[in-house]
Amino acid sequence: MACASLHTAERNLPMDRSPPTPETLARRVLVSGRVTGVGFRWHTLQQAEAYDGLCGHVRNRDARTVECLLQGEAWMVEEMIAWLRHGPSWAKVERIEITPLPLDPTLAEFHIAG
Numbered sequence: 001m002a003c004a005s006l007h008t009a010e011r012n013l014p015m016d017r018s019p020p021t022p023e024t025l026a027r028r029v030l031v032s033g034r035v036t037g038v039g040f041r042w043h044t045l046q047q048a049e050a051y052d053g054l055c056g057h058v059r060n061r062d063a064r065t066v067e068c069l070l071q072g073e074a075w076m077v078e079e080m081i082a083w084l085r086h087g088p089s090w091a092k093v094e095r096i097e098i099t100p101l102p103l104d105p106t107l108a109e110f111h112i113a114g
Helices: 040-049 074-084
Strands: 024-034 055-062 065-073 092-100 110-112
Touching: 024 074, 040 055, 040 065, 040 074, 040 110, 065 074, 074 092
Parallel strands: 055 110
Antiparallel strands: 024 065, 024 092, 055 065
């Protein structure tokens, strides 16, 4: 699965219109609460794989925090953030912290990191 392109291909449009370019975002999301030892990373990976073109990673930071790096089209990133606000049913998300990041053209997939 390739990450969302930073550029949109030309389309057959009238000469006076530019091709629409989806906004690409990168966000770091720290999720705190009962989010380790409950399958949070695995379920985050499954959720992210449903979005063709979403890249990044998820990893445990400490006993109560998971870090998720998301990069892709704005709607994909926003939907993933909405899912991270609650996570899988047995998790208990108490807080999320969202930080904008610069785009990373080297990202190629979404995975569980170390």
